[in-house]
Amino acid sequence: MGTIQKWADIADSQHRNSEGFPEYLIRGAESVQWTFDLRQESLAIMQEDLGLLTLDEVRKHNSSDDAWLVVNNVVWDVADFASYHPGGEEVIIRYFGRDASDIYNEFHGPGLIGEFLKEEKKVGKLSVTQAQSRNAPQQQQSPQKAKVRAELPDLQEILNLNDFEKAARTCLNEKAWAYISGATNDNLTRDWNTDWFQKLMFRPRVLRSVKHVDCSTIILGEKLVMPILNAPASSAILVHPHAEKALAKGLVSQGSIVIIPTMSSYSTEEIVGDLPDKQPFFYQLYVSEDRAFTKTLLDNAIRFKASAIVVTVDLPVFSKREANERYEQKIARAKTISKPGSVGNTQTSRLPERASRAIDPNLSWSDIKWIKEYTGLPVFVKGIQCAEDALSAYQIGCAGIYISNHGGRAVDTAQPAIVTLAEVRAMHPKLMERMIVLIDGGIRRGTDILKAICLGASAVCLGRPFFYALMYGQEGVEHALEGERLWYSSRVARTE
Numbered sequence: 001m002g003t004i005q006k007w008a009d010i011a012d013s014q015h016r017n018s019e020g021f022p023e024y025l026i027r028g029a030e031s032v033q034w035t036f037d038l039r040q041e042s043l044a045i046m047q048e049d050l051g052l053l054t055l056d057e058v059r060k061h062n063s064s065d066d067a068w069l070v071v072n073n074v075v076w077d078v079a080d081f082a083s084y085h086p087g088g089e090e091v092i093i094r095y096f097g098r099d100a101s102d103i104y105n106e107f108h109g110p111g112l113i114g115e116f117l118k119e120e121k122k123v124g125k126l127s128v129t130q131a132q133s134r135n136a137p138q139q140q141q142s143p144q145k146a147k148v149r150a151e152l153p154d155l156q157e158i159l160n161l162n163d164f165e166k167a168a169r170t171c172l173n174e175k176a177w178a179y180i181s182g183a184t185n186d187n188l189t190r191d192w193n194t195d196w197f198q199k200l201m202f203r204p205r206v207l208r209s210v211k212h213v214d215c216s217t218i219i220l221g222e223k224l225v226m227p228i229l230n231a232p233a234s235s236a237i238l239v240h241p242h243a244e245k246a247l248a249k250g251l252v253s254q255g256s257i258v259i260i261p262t263m264s265s266y267s268t269e270e271i272v273g274d275l276p277d278k279q280p281f282f283y284q285l286y287v288s289e290d291r292a293f294t295k296t297l298l299d300n301a302i303r304f305k306a307s308a309i310v311v312t313v314d315l316p317v318f319s320k321r322e323a324n325e326r327y328e329q330k331i332a333r334a335k336t337i338s339k340p341g342s343v344g345n346t347q348t349s350r351l352p353e354r355a356s357r358a359i360d361p362n363l364s365w366s367d368i369k370w371i372k373e374y375t376g377l378p379v380f381v382k383g384i385q386c387a388e389d390a391l392s393a394y395q396i397g398c399a400g401i402y403i404s405n406h407g408g409r410a411v412d413t414a415q416p417a418i419v420t421l422a423e424v425r426a427m428h429p430k431l432m433e434r435m436i437v438l439i440d441g442g443i444r445r446g447t448d449i450l451k452a453i454c455l456g457a458s459a460v461c462l463g464r465p466f467f468y469a470l471m472y473g474q475e476g477v478e479h480a481l482e483g484e485r486l487w488y489s490s491r492v493a494r495t496e
């Protein structure tokens with residue numbers, strides 16, 4: 001509980017230190033005697049467009065039903081958001097009533113929070129005197145930390161996507177390597193994805209003219225120079241400070257289209273804002289338990305003119321990621337050793353229970369229909385792993401299926417992606433002609449791309465390879481695409 005008098009005190013102290021603070025707050029406050037709920041009081045004051053708050057004031061809002069935190073001098077009401085935070089609820093709770101700018105900027109672009117939290121959740125601004133001096137806007141509010149721990153090999157030494165992976169193994173920090181390279185349980189599906197591409201063999205035909213080779217394809221009316229897109233993936237900031245912004249620019253400069261993930265490090269506005277005007281893009285959606293929140297995401301995608309929505313459906317519960325758990329155990333042990341006498345806590349925080357409400361475990365086909373109707377946009381279902389579900393997607397009117405087992409990060413021992421493609425082709429050959437078919441999982445060579453295309457895919461998506469290429473920023477992504485294009489076209493030439 002607080003009184004208007006407290007506000008007057010705060011306002012007064014700010015008034016002495018900042019220019020232009022509204023005088024009428026202080027005058028008005030002096031004449032009011034009654035006491036009422038401080039949160040109500042502050043919201044009312046905000047509505048009068050005053051909005052200057054102190055950290056002392058923020059500190060009072062530190063409980064689950066009344067939670068504020070500061071990000072880059074803006075005070076947000078995060079009580080409803082915490083359990084939807086894709087990185088887990090705990091980290092937000094830890095910052096209830098505090099300034100979370102440093103930790104936020106390490107993982108997120110400056111505009112992300114404004115895209116996720118509606119305008120009415122903006123409680124106000126930190127008073128000028130309390131605003132941290134780090135904020136010279138562009139420089140300090142965007143994440144600038146070096147993301148690699150060792151010097152990267154010269155880009156010209158990288159001859160293929162496997163070389164990028166080798167470089168990542170040495171150069172990425174341990175946490176990023178565990179998060180990106182890891183999969184579920186024993187990583188069997190992750191490895192099978194790649195192995196099965198290698199097991200498939202060509203029967204090359206000869207004595208056919210291959211003088212002119214065209215690798216381009218058209219997806220939803222957009223021409224792609226080659227049939228390669230990115231597989232949408234969260235937290236690209238772990239490898240490069242420009243994250244999805246650099247990825248998108250690299251893809252577009254090589255004639256591809258970007259799929260922007262819900263859980264990107266930068267906001268859609270920040271990513272699209274860096275691309276040429278009217279550049280098409282797809283938006284990957286995780287459907288949240290809160291449909292109103294999902295609508296906000298979809299409205300946003302529509303506002304920035306997404307050409308399609310890719311709905312990920314293969315991760316209804318957060319899977320067991322042991323590489324992450326081991327890493328976190330190691331950190332916890334190191335902390336125990338550095339504080340002798342303390343009781344060791346080697347429990348990891350990245351357990352299935354930690355999954356936030358950002359992904360609804362209750363999703364069904366009717367939700368896909370709803371997304372299609374709500375947006376009026378073509379919809380892809382990402383995470384198709386058998387022919388029956390491919391057929392359901394077709395029957396519900398999806399523009400395409402996206403065959404994927406989440407790079408082996410969802411159900412371990414699920415069949416490899418290329419096997420699913422072959423299954424769909426065998427059981428529903430007509431469906432392949434009527435829908436766009438995307439596929440990801442284990443694609444590492446131009447020959448893999450060609451195998452997927454031969455089996456009926458419209459285009460392929462690359463997940464981890466782009467993460468590793470992104471260590472070099474936009475240039476790395478361009479280099480990866482350029483390399484694959486050369487391989488892909490040479491293979492097309494030999495087998496068509």
Ligand code: HEM
Nearest residue numbers: 086087091095100103104107112113116234235262263264
């Ligand atoms: C309200 C302020 C926010 C703070 C203080 C914050 C803080 C953090 C931190 C510290 C992490 C790393 C957790 C870890 O590695 O253990 C994280 C991860 C993450 N956050 Fe936030 N975040 C905020 C808002 C957001 C928003 C608005 C989004 C919207 C997409 C978001 C999406 C994510 C994602 C996708 C991850 C990575 C999850 C993973 O590693 O699996 N965060 N956040």
Ligand SMILES: Cc1cc2nc3c(=O)[nH]c(=O)nc-3n(C[C@H](O)[C@H](O)[C@H](O)COP(=O)(O)O)c2cc1C
Nearest residue numbers: 180231232233234312406407440441442462463464
């Ligand atoms: C680090 C990482 C983060 C990912 N995040 C997402 C995500 O946010 N949304 C999504 O639909 N898929 C996500 N995926 C799955 C990818 O879209 C894709 O299915 C998978 O990486 C393909 O396998 P590949 O890495 O072998 O190419 C992620 C994958 C990785 C490796």
